[in-house]
Amino acid sequence: MQNHTSGDNSGKGHSKAERFSSTGFILTAIGSAVGLGNMWKFPYITGKYGGAAFFLLFIVCLLIVGLPVLLAELSIGRGGRGNPASSFFRLSNSKTWGVLGFISIVVPFLILSFYSVIAGWTIHYAVISFSNVLYESSDFTEHFNSFAASNLPVVWQIVVMFLTGWVVAKGISGGIEKFNKILIPGLLALLVILMVRALTLPGGMAGVDFFLRPDFSKLSTESVLVALGHAFFSLSLGMGTMVTYGRYVERQQSLGAASLAVGGGDLIYALIAGLIVFPTSFAFGIEPGQGPGLVFMALPAAFSAMPLGSFFGGLFFILLAIAALTSAVSLLEVPVAFVMDTWKWTRKKATIFTATACGLIGIPSALSVGGILGGYTIAGKPLLDFVDFVCSNILLPMCGLIVTLFVGYVWKKAGEEAGLSSFWFRIWMFVMRYIAPVLVVLIFLYSAGVIGFK
Template sequence: MDDFKRPSADSGDDKAGGKAERFSRSGFIFAAIGSSVGLGNMWKFPYITGLYGGAAFFLLFTICLLLIGIPVLLAEMAIGRGGRGSPAVALVRLSGQKIWGGFGLLSIIGAFFIMSFYAVVAGWTLHYGVLTFSRALGEGTDFAGEFFDFIGGFLPVMWQLVVMLITGWIVLRGASGIEKFNKILIPSLVVILLFLMVRVLMLDGAGAGVEFFLKPDFSKLTNESVLVALGHAFFSLSLGMGTMLTYGAYMDRQQSLGSAALAVGGGDLLYALLAGLIIFPTTFAFGIEPGQGPGLAFIALPAAFSAMPAGWLFGGLFFILLAIAALTSCVSLLEVPVAYSMDRWRWGRPKATIVTSVLCFLVGIPSAISVGGAVGGLHWGPRSFFDWTDFIASNIILPLGGLIVTVFVGYVWRDAGREAGLTAGWFIVWLFILRYVAPLLIVLVFLHSSGILKF
């Protein structure tokens, strides 16, 4: 275990031997919310909500988030703060067993590969933001053609590089830089969300979209919808990928983990609600199918914005909104392997950030050029390199990472309750969920998302 030894978490020493990196109490909340809000809530959440009963599914999603998502989030935060390190290091430090370092490394690998393709999509949002504000987007009417021409070339690689440079610059500044970044961008995101929501609610036909979103249809709730809601609650909180655990290592000892977990869960829930109140009114007003995935954001909605007065402004704000959501998630994803490099090899933050960013960019290039077929031979079976990376990281590595967290806190780490700061009654409930409920449901979500379990 000598490789993982480090000065005490509260001694004032950080990963590289200098002053400890810490978030302020509000800084952690902003950073954690920034990690949880992402692109999925803009194009995946509306689709699954409409498919499984509107407000009925939203209620189910809320219940899953409260009963499973937040307890697992609390477990990740407790491990991070208790172990004061990246996933692999914190698990070894708290258990005293090297084998847990291998388990923790799984989530670090997952975060690295998710970052490699997530930066590609984040680059798309920046490109479209520039196009929309410059009024170059939509000069014709073939929005699908414009999108496929873009992803079919090498321009996405340039925008991927821009995203990596921005993300690396923020991470290079450490916990204080990440905190300042999120304290600026998260309030900005809320302002843009509210502004766009008010605008689209004024569209003719928007009321039908609001009714579709907020009117419950419990007849559409099925066994499958429970697993879908649980999976979205789990992944929308960035669980299983080591981000919340890594951020937890920068938390103040006096901060209430329970209150922090509730605040992060509430922020994620609010973002999902506002996203729905933007997407559904817009899609209904213009007769757009909300279940189009990325096509909704980069083809259908640009067409809708182009038909609005001052559509370049609202479309531009929409893509800035997507870019903010993407970049705040990118920062948390990159911080995971950077923190591990600092812990494991005692690298300084500059070296760890530069090396990790370069490797992540290089690994992400095949994803950037495989989506639109810029280079042949990057498809295997039904999926491109991009899709395979997404599938393996999101549907296999992350559920396993979440399962490791629940087993570790539920059965291995004896001081988890003290670190979490729970009363005796709440600790019993929390431990029961982590030992018996969450592992079973995570396995079911894993089997369903990987295509093994079908309904």
């Protein structure tokens, strides 16, 4: 490919030296995939759709859709050595595909604008849990509502954007990679500590039984689409992050092996998250299907009744904060890389500009959950929920479809870049041409509410 290195010197702060080490890349990609949604969404949907039966279905969906699309995004990034827009353009020599790639730059910017708000909540809750302020009253719903109605969410959102920008500004090896090499092992340690604590709670094993007992009668067409959607979104697909990270991957790195490692890391995190949430919920009679409400309103009640509850509660929210920050870093890197490439800015200047713009755009979302903008809705949804819905249910599947069609039908040297044998290449191409596009469209139709099941 003639354009492999054509993007390496775009931007003063964007030199050829910006490359991941092999281990650093895998940990960083896992950090991007591991996010807040897995902690409250995956256990809930697993329990709802058949426990271990759904978990097995999720693994199948990860193999059929998640990993092939992940490999495609990484290959596009390393092949084009640019941001999503420039990589799509270089590999196709088509401005149309460059424009389509640009959508994958807008999406993470919009996601980070509200994701940073929720990440801020986790840091706030970690602080007030360790200090025991959270447990001074037993009305945790009122505690959250009063917090959301104040200006503190904006303050914590700014803190998150500052921390995220600080990491990204330090570059790939000196910032993003070093950050993930410290935090991902730390995340695993916290997961294990909290899992052991949850499994030793009186009544906790009933939650494990509910989580992991296979009930194949609950599997349905809907459960397949839910598993497909979660396999797709839990790997950070469709948001330009894996394309952008792919540009920093060394030639000798096996993208196939890396994809398997990232998928495995995502799977382990989801499993341990379930072994924390369900035993804790069952031990204290909490309904586990409450989404974000489970984390900020229900689980604090469990921690308050637990020996050393403020300590374990603090660890839990630190765990969430780490998961949120590693994802936030990957989200910010996408538009920062684009700004560096387009305007030839240094990394520091591009990061300050992008993080500031994203933070300002996110302030209305921070004030929309009970704050002064709480009464303002778009399509019946508070601003934060509306932006989340548009990104998650419309733009992400659209970007995923663009990737599958590009690799399946447009980019002729995809297999060469992916480094697959002829056997695996034929399977990959079949998936990218005929299976993944159809399934991504079905995910989109289901997520957007166009098709549904009673």
